[in-house]
Every structure is written in structure tokens, then in C-alpha cells.
Amino acid sequence: MVSTAERRATYQDVLNAPDDVVAELLGGMLYTHARPAGPHTEAASVLGMDIGGAFHRGRGGPGGWLILDEPELHLGDDVVVPDLAGWRRERLGAVPKTPAISVHPDWVCEVLSPSTALVDRRVKLKLYAREHVSHVWLLDPVVRSLEVYRLDGEGYRAVGTWGDHDVARLEPFEAIELELAALWPGPAADAPDGPG
Secondary structure (H helix, E strand, O other), X not given: OEOOOOOOOOHHHHHHOOOOEEEEEEOOEEEEEEOOOHHHHHHHHHHHHHHHHHHHOOOOOOOOEEEEEOOEEEEOOEXXXXXXXXXXXXXXXXXXXXXXXXXXXOEEEEEOOOOOHHHHHHHHHXXXXXXXXXXXXXXXXXXXXXXXXXXXXXXXXXXXXEEOXXXXXXXXXXXXXXXXXXXXXXXXXXXXXXXX
């Protein structure tokens, strides 16, 4: 997961990473992890649809946001790829034509998995606070919990934790209710039968 090289990693190391991993450059170290498993992808996708419809597109909600899945963010010397990120449109009106975005988001959501949870909590939260990201959500589809944090000075203050079948209005998206049960994995799909 973490580069063990003694030299500081560079963006070229991110570019050289295999296509089947997510590569991030955090504090001069290269972090790589496998593409997310099904429950992780499902939780991020459903949450992105719910928030994106209401806030990105303004369907059933107020609009006013730009919501993106897995954007590559260049924040100072760091390269980070949150699962979801959002910008108020007055700060970032349109997606840049470049592959990366250097404007810090107003909100990020990290979907926790066993291989990423420690980095998400210990490394990325500090980076997001340094960059003045107003809200961070940590979503765990296995534990079925969603933790909401608000920037308070130099760090984050926990707003609360929701889970299971909660229906909640969560900052900064209080204008809509989120049904958390929709984020959790359903029954496992059976593998399709092979050829005859």
C-alpha cells in the first residue's frame, strides 16, 4: 500500500502506477490501493446519485454545487483522489479541461475499506483540514455507518454518526433527506453461469 522507497515520491510515480490501482501522493509518499470492491463502489455510486441529482443538477434540491466521483486533486504537493468531492459553484463553476483540479473542494466523502481506512483517517483528514475543506464524510458500507465532520479551526469536529435505516439531513446537504439504507450492500449477486 505505501511506497517504501527512501526518496520522496513525485507525480511521475503516480503516473507510473499500474492502471488497476488508485495512486495518491501524500506527504511525499506514494500510496496505492486496489480499485474498490463492490460494496464500496455501490455505496459511493448511490450517494453520488442522491447528492448529485439534488445539488449538481438541481433535481429535487437546490442545485448550486459541482459533485464529482473520484476527482484527482492537486493540493499543494499532494495528489489525492477522494471517492466523492463537491464544490460550491461560486468557487468552481465548471469542471476544468485538465485531468486534475487544484481548487480545494468544500466537501469530500471517503468510503472506508480495510485497505484505506487508516490512511483516510490519519493522513487525508489532516490534509483536508490544511486545505480548508469545510466538511468530510467517512462512509463505511461494511459497518453501515456515515460519520459527518465539520472543519473547526485547525481540525475537524464530529457532527454525528448515522447508520442502518436512518433518514437524515446531513450538512452541508441539509436541503434533502438521505435514506442511508440505500447505501448499504444488498444481497450478493449470483455469478452468471458459464458456457453450457
